[in-house]
Amino acid sequence: MEIRPILSAILRNKTGAILLAIQIALTLAVVVNAMFIVQQRLKFIGRPTGIDIENIIVISSQGFGSSYDHEQTVFSDLELLRAIPGVKYAAHISRFPLSGGGSRSGFTSTTDSDAESVGANYYFAQNGTIDALGVKLAAGRDFLPTEILTGEQIDNGVVASSVLITKALAEKLFPDGNALGNLVYGGTGDSSRVVGIIEKMHGAWVSWDGLNQVLIFPGLRKDSGQRYLVRTEPGQRDRLIPEVESVLEKASVSRYLDRMEPMSEMVGRSYDNDRVVANGLIIVIVLLVSITGLGIVGLASFLVRQRTKQVGTRRALGAQKYHIVRYFLVENWLITTMGVVVGTVMAFGLNYWTATEFSLPKLDPVFVPVGILGIWVLGVLAAAGPAKRASNISPAIATRTV
């Protein structure tokens, strides 16, 4: 290998090499950090929710007119929905999880008014709602039909005797692991007994760090609107949407449907900002890598053109074609490596800045070798074409005087 003479040649004509090395350094620094942020966002978007999002249709409707009866409407709608072939479960819920809207309050496991409460989303639902959500019970049971409070009872201040809570909330409220059968207290001191613990379920706001902390109370609150979860057999969701819509529209009830869509679409909207950031950064990565690749091709092509006679002379003196290819690839690798060394320092510097200024997480160091490897591969691929062209220069060029 002729690393020393190549390095010597680079150092004697350093302007182009330095500019390219700076470009590579900037690319590595930005790409590594961007890849890390994209990975963080995708991981954030792809978090397991505990809910069978892909097979659920979310429906909401609004009742109107004096003849509208909320409870009656819900019961008759659910009966109609459950009768549709392909529908596994249908249930009512006060708000949709992961929709960006919901109710939150502080809860404790003690009557001590000084005890620090734990924030959690809470919902009102019926027995069977956990099946419609597709969430799993880690312990305990679902509500009994007798436990479901009517709207009137809720309005009159009747407190639910039972509650389902998520495991994440149970661990916060009952660190000793004895949540099941114990009481959970609300802000007014009312208590409900934990009858079941849900393995995992996301609440309303995807950016909230208490997203996993959820309670479900048994009840059907008085409302002018209804919110249904229809869980279908796998793969049947899209086919069933028009049928579900048709069935509800045909029901002789004073109301109109204002939402009928796959739950995945609704959840997707909750992550729109994260997706925009991730997509934007992916575009930045692609652009930067492309521009740097073109920069490498440009410099390598320029050096090949500039050294046509030199290459011809080397060939005349006995260089095989692979010697010429290797020469240009090694030269490119050395320039790339100079950029990579500087870029590595810059990558950590940039991450330090974003971490301190924007509270972004600390860079996972594994992204740096991945970025370096990527830049090296890019360098080889970008320089391969010009290097191959150089190897095809005729040795007879050496004897040409022009």
Added chain:
Amino acid sequence: MLKMNKISCVYQTDLIETHALRDIDLNVKAGEFVALTGPSGSGKTTLLNLSGLLESATSGTYLLDGEDVSSLSDRQRSSIRNEKIGFIFQSFNLIPDLNLFDNVDVPLRYRAMGIEERRRRIENALELVGLSSRMKHLPSQLSGGQQQRVAIARALAGEPKFLLADEPTGNLDSLMARQVMELLEKINSEGTTIVMVTHDPELARRAHRSIELLDGQISSTQLFGVSAEEPDEKTEAESVA
């Protein structure tokens, strides 16, 4: 050393066919010093390129050091160039970014040769051309004559069986041209076969034999001195002036 039989070289484009060489018969014996002369476009450089395996003939056979090299692969031709042939170019063709040591090292790097052996050869070659004290200099720090001596050292370091020189004094003033010519004569006297292209009749007369080309054919041959072995008289007899 070098034997060409009915060598022709035709350059073809879509519109034009140019006969650079037509049915050349040439025999150069080991130790001989042959000058190729002729006007521009007569085919001197093409013949030199074919001799040095820098390009291929369109037809004919070529034996180099007893081996038929007419139809070798690019890889084989490169190996032969590297091991058996030394090149001296009119414009020296030194690599401007490398110092003299590294310039002379260029052909040696293409051989499986240890660094110590390469160093010994480089130092000897630069010693021979009187530039051993300037090994770390760049070509741009030397005069034209010195650069051509470096090119000769580069050619000699590989210990080639024969040297091909393309107008080696073409870019030099008369004093430096004489020094370079004396160096080539010295190298030849030590047994290296030399084929040299030149426009200069004075220099051609210092070779053992001068072959004049005209329109791609040998028009005449002149004998000036005694070579290590006599040339193949049958091949050349017809065209001796």
